[in-house]
Amino acid sequence: MSEHGGVTTEVRRSRWYLALAGAIAGGAGVAVAHALTNLLNARATPIQSVAEVVIAITPGPVAELLIGLVGRNDKPILVAGVTLAVLGLGALAGVLSARSRVLPNLVFLAMFVLAFVAALVRPGFTAVSVLPLAAGAVTWVVLLAVLVDAVPEERPAEAERPVGSRRFVLLAGATTVLAIGVGVSGRFFGRSRRAIETTRRLLRLPATRGVAPAGAEVGLAGLTPWRVPNNAFYRIDTALVLPAIDPTEWRLRVHGMVDREVTLTYQDLLDTELTEAWVTLCCVSNEVGGDLIGNAWWSGVRIADVLARAGVSPDADAVKQTSADGWTCGTPIEALTDGRDALLAVAMNGRPLPVDHGFPVRMVVPGLYGFVSATKWVVDLEVTRFDKFTAYWTERGWSAQGPVKTQSRIEVPRNRDEVASGRVRVGGQAWAQHTGIERVEVRLDGNAWAEAVLGGVPSTDTWVQWSATLDVPPGDHTLAVRATDKSGYTQTAAIADVVPDGATGWHTIGFTAS
Numbered sequence: 001m002s003e004h005g006g007v008t009t010e011v012r013r014s015r016w017y018l019a020l021a022g023a024i025a026g027g028a029g030v031a032v033a034h035a036l037t038n039l040l041n042a043r044a045t046p047i048q049s050v051a052e053v054v055i056a057i058t059p060g061p062v063a064e065l066l067i068g069l070v071g072r073n074d075k076p077i078l079v080a081g082v083t084l085a086v087l088g089l090g091a092l093a094g095v096l097s098a099r100s101r102v103l104p105n106l107v108f109l110a111m112f113v114l115a116f117v118a119a120l121v122r123p124g125f126t127a128v129s130v131l132p133l134a135a136g137a138v139t140w141v142v143l144l145a146v147l148v149d150a151v152p153e154e155r156p157a158e159a160e161r162p163v164g165s166r167r168f169v170l171l172a173g174a175t176t177v178l179a180i181g182v183g184v185s186g187r188f189f190g191r192s193r194r195a196i197e198t199t200r201r202l203l204r205l206p207a208t209r210g211v212a213p214a215g216a217e218v219g220l221a222g223l224t225p226w227r228v229p230n231n232a233f234y235r236i237d238t239a240l241v242l243p244a245i246d247p248t249e250w251r252l253r254v255h256g257m258v259d260r261e262v263t264l265t266y267q268d269l270l271d272t273e274l275t276e277a278w279v280t281l282c283c284v285s286n287e288v289g290g291d292l293i294g295n296a297w298w299s300g301v302r303i304a305d306v307l308a309r310a311g312v313s314p315d316a317d318a319v320k321q322t323s324a325d326g327w328t329c330g331t332p333i334e335a336l337t338d339g340r341d342a343l344l345a346v347a348m349n350g351r352p353l354p355v356d357h358g359f360p361v362r363m364v365v366p367g368l369y370g371f372v373s374a375t376k377w378v379v380d381l382e383v384t385r386f387d388k389f390t391a392y393w394t395e396r397g398w399s400a401q402g403p404v405k406t407q408s409r410i411e412v413p414r415n416r417d418e419v420a421s422g423r424v425r426v427g428g429q430a431w432a433q434h435t436g437i438e439r440v441e442v443r444l445d446g447n448a449w450a451e452a453v454l455g456g457v458p459s460t461d462t463w464v465q466w467s468a469t470l471d472v473p474p475g476d477h478t479l480a481v482r483a484t485d486k487s488g489y490t491q492t493a494a495i496a497d498v499v500p501d502g503a504t505g506w507h508t509i510g511f512t513a514s
């Protein structure tokens with residue numbers, strides 16, 4: 001190796017050591033903050049708080065695009081991204097420490113301030129929530145100093161391995177192992193989340209499990225069950241950390257344009273006679289043919305009764321809801337008081353609400369998309385006017401009003417399936433909540449529309465299974481479906497995007513018969 005070459009490699013190697021030292025310090029800080037968050041039962045780790053703020057400030061279209069790219073993995077990817085950013089900035093601090101003592105600590109200070117502000121603007125901020133962050137920051141500063149001190153000095157003229165590199169490798173390795181250990185141990189400290197799960201499991205509610213109407217299942221293998229089990233129910237929310245709410249501490253405040261403010265406890269709800277109903281919930285982000293829809297038996301208290309207790313001003317036209325995690329939406333008072341089963345639900349399919357579906361209390365309103373009605377972990381109802389507020393999704397380009405659009409989908413066969421030619425049974429679901437489905441038709445290739453057989457339903461508030469038997473010759477085929485609702489409206493073929501108020505178009509698939 002020429003002397004010149006030796007110089008370059010060694011200078012770079014030193015840089016790498018410094019960067020490594022900084023990244024390890026950064027990661028160790030994250031691990032310490034994580035473990036302490038669990039130990040103290042703080043609501044969220046600093047990483048999670050920052051990730052939540054990233055979610056909150058990401059413009060709607062950008063969020064749509066990213067979720068389109070990574071799907072349901074958006075949250076884990078975001079958390080990993082923020083963690084990598086800390087490691088990267090840590091590395092930067094390491095490299096900067098070659099030049100100055102102050103600069104690297106400024107990097108850590110900037111990260112500290114950012115995470116502090118993130119924690120501050122999220123709901124549930126307490127002095128305790130700063131401790132994990134503070135401990136993480138101290139870890140950064142101390143470990144960076146220790147590790148940088150151990151980075152072998154540049155000695156261009158000497159041998160290939162800088163003096164003292166063994167010591168650095170040992171120290172860095174030990175720190176990394178220790179940090180991982182601390183980080184992982186954090187999961188054994190956490191009590192609050194598990195305590196809530198235990199509380200939930202032990203709850204005995206006066207809720208029944210519901211009986212599906214006769215013939216709800218058309219009996220076609222491959223169809224989603226008419227009643228979707230809780231653990232298979234789609235989940236949509238902006239929560240990175242699920243709210244852990246003890247039902248004995250839960251309160252619902254009803255205020256705004258009312259005669260008298262009302263505050264309800266969980267026990268108040270249980271002491272009221274529960275209304276129970278089958279309601280199909282669906283997401284406005286459901287693409288044509290998508291799976292962001294599910295049907296369950298909900299038990300809860302009629303929102304109309306709660307509003308009546310508060311006394312709603314005749315000038316009000318909306319109820320703005322806020323969840324424990326700071327999400328908001330607005331629902332027309334009309335939809336909450338016109339006699340439909342609009343509920344403050346405490347049970348889903350006869351069980352206390354699962355934590356990820358809103359435990360202890362959520363709203364369910366037949367006929368409206370979830371983003372304008374189905375607030376999970378609901379804690380606040382403000383009676384107001386639509387012209388007086390904006391809500392989480394309306395601030396991101398979505399509509400303020402969200403009645404469900406009449407839709408249908410094919411589940412059997414699946415797109416690109418191969419089936420045996422001859423008599424082929426096809427099927428799926430159709431829905432027009434609170435209007436009801438009158439008719440479903442399918443069309444094979446360019447043939448005439450053929451009417452499907454419908455399964456049984458208990459009301460107009462649920463989806464309906466449909467099936468049809470078609471004569472299918474060998475070859476490639478397309479199959480389309482369309483529904484007509486009880487208002488007489490037949491689904492339009494015009495394709496509309498999910499933004500701002502729900503997709504339209506006929507679900508159409510391709511399959512091969514052999």
Ligand SMILES: Nc1nc2c(c(=O)[nH]1)N[C@H]1C(S)=C(S)[C@@H](COP(=O)(O)O)O[C@H]1N2
Pocket residue numbers: 233234235236237238239281282283284323324325327356357358369370371374375376377
């Ligand atoms: N607190 C809170 N509630 C929420 C949301 C949310 O992001 N946060 N998302 C809404 C949306 S967009 C839908 S479609 C439904 C989904 O309910 P599920 O997850 O129980 O299926 O919840 C609604 N309630």
Ligand SMILES: [Mo]
Pocket residue numbers: 236282283284285369370371
């Ligand atoms: Mo949604």
